[in-house]
Amino acid sequence: MSHNNPKFEIIPLDKLFLDDQNPRLPKSLQGAKEKDILEYMLLDASLIELMLAIGKNDFFPGEQLLVIQEKEGIYRVIEGNRRLSAVKLLNYPDLVSVQKSKIQQATTEAQYFPKEIPCLIFDAEENIHNYLGYRHITGIKEWKLLEKARYLFGLWKDQYSSLDLNAASRELAKSIGSRKDYVKRILIGYQIFYKIEDDAFYRIPGLDDTTFYFNYIADSLNKPHIANYLGLDVKNIDDIDEITINDEHLENWTRWLFEKNSEGRTRLIGDSFHLNALNKVLSHNEARAAFIEKGYSLDLAIDLTDEADSQFYNYLNSALSQLQNSDRLVVKVNVRHAIVSEQLKEIRSLAVKINRSLQEKEEDEDDI
Structure with a gap:
C-alpha cells in the first residue's frame, strides 16, 4: 500500500479511536483519555450540531x-475526529458527563446510528500529512493559527529538521501551497509560543494554550521594531534551534497583550492598527521610554512620534465620514431632535475647539 493508493475499507466503530495527538487539541489534552477529548470536543467544536446532522x-x-x-x-x-466523536456519542452517549440533555435530544431525534464507518487506510501517518497540510492550512477546512503552527512545527521536526530554516520553510511552503516567508514566521513564532508556554504563560490569569492568540506573534514578527524588541532578526535566522529571545521583553510583550487590569482590559489590543502603532513607538527613543518606563498609554506614546500628524488626519477624516453618513440618513430616521441635541452641541463644540487650537498654534509659531 502506498501513499497514492490508500485502501478503502468499511471499519466497525468499536475499532476506531480518536487521535490523542491531534494538533487541534491543546497541549494539556495531548495524550489524554478518550472521555476527556470527547468532552473538550463537545465544549469547543459544536459537536451537537454534527450529531444532529449525522443522526438525520x-x-x-x-x-x-x-x-x-x-x-x-x-x-x-x-x-475526521469530529465526525468520529459525533458517531461515538450517538451510539454511546454515556461516554461523557457533560451536555447530557443536549446529547439525549440528539439521540432521541436521530434516525441513523452508524456503526460501520467508511475509511481510507494509509500505511503511515506521515503519508497523510501533505494532504492535511493543504486541506487545513490553505485549503477548504482551515484550522486556527495555533493549530496550523503546531502542525507545521511537527511536520518540520519529522521531515525537514535536517535542512536549514530557509530551505525547510521553502519545502514546507511548497507542500501546503503557501509562501516561504509566512512559513518561516510561523515556525519561529511557534518557538516563541513554546517559550511562553514553558514559562507557564507568566502566571497571567486565564491565559493558556486555549486562550492564547497565536496571530499576535505572527503579526508582531512582521513588524521589524517589535521583532527587534524581542531580540529577533527574522530574515537572518537560519537555525531554529539557535533562536535567542530577550526573555524580559518577551514577558513584557505577553503582559501588554494578555494581562487584564481591574476593568478587564489589556494594555494593548492585538489588531493590526495597534501593533503598527506599537511598532512605531518602539522605533522612537522618547516614545519607547515613555511607553515602557513611564507607563504612558499607547495613544500618549504615539503622540511623541511623527505618527501623531497621520493619526490626526485619520481621525478627522473618519469623523467627517461618519457625520456625512448621518447627514445622508437624517431624512429617513424617526429620531427626535431633543434626544440628539446634546450630542450635536458636543460635536459643534469640539469642531470649534479644534479649529481654535490650530489657529492659536499657527499664531504662536508666527510670533516666534
Whole structure:
C-alpha cells in the first residue's frame, strides 16, 4: 500500500479511536483519555450540531475518515475526529458527563446510528500529512493559527529538521501551497509560543494554550521594531534551534497583550492598527521610554512620534465620514431632535475647539 493508493475499507466503530495527538487539541489534552477529548470536543467544536446532522442524514460515505492501523483491529483516526466523536456519542452517549440533555435530544431525534464507518487506510501517518497540510492550512477546512503552527512545527521536526530554516520553510511552503516567508514566521513564532508556554504563560490569569492568540506573534514578527524588541532578526535566522529571545521583553510583550487590569482590559489590543502603532513607538527613543518606563498609554506614546500628524488626519477624516453618513440618513430616521441635541452641541463644540487650537498654534509659531 502506498501513499497514492490508500485502501478503502468499511471499519466497525468499536475499532476506531480518536487521535490523542491531534494538533487541534491543546497541549494539556495531548495524550489524554478518550472521555476527556470527547468532552473538550463537545465544549469547543459544536459537536451537537454534527450529531444532529449525522443522526438525520446518516454518515456521508464520500467523507471517509483517514486512518492508520496501529495494530490488528485497532485504527487511529488522523482526519475526521469530529465526525468520529459525533458517531461515538450517538451510539454511546454515556461516554461523557457533560451536555447530557443536549446529547439525549440528539439521540432521541436521530434516525441513523452508524456503526460501520467508511475509511481510507494509509500505511503511515506521515503519508497523510501533505494532504492535511493543504486541506487545513490553505485549503477548504482551515484550522486556527495555533493549530496550523503546531502542525507545521511537527511536520518540520519529522521531515525537514535536517535542512536549514530557509530551505525547510521553502519545502514546507511548497507542500501546503503557501509562501516561504509566512512559513518561516510561523515556525519561529511557534518557538516563541513554546517559550511562553514553558514559562507557564507568566502566571497571567486565564491565559493558556486555549486562550492564547497565536496571530499576535505572527503579526508582531512582521513588524521589524517589535521583532527587534524581542531580540529577533527574522530574515537572518537560519537555525531554529539557535533562536535567542530577550526573555524580559518577551514577558513584557505577553503582559501588554494578555494581562487584564481591574476593568478587564489589556494594555494593548492585538489588531493590526495597534501593533503598527506599537511598532512605531518602539522605533522612537522618547516614545519607547515613555511607553515602557513611564507607563504612558499607547495613544500618549504615539503622540511623541511623527505618527501623531497621520493619526490626526485619520481621525478627522473618519469623523467627517461618519457625520456625512448621518447627514445622508437624517431624512429617513424617526429620531427626535431633543434626544440628539446634546450630542450635536458636543460635536459643534469640539469642531470649534479644534479649529481654535490650530489657529492659536499657527499664531504662536508666527510670533516666534
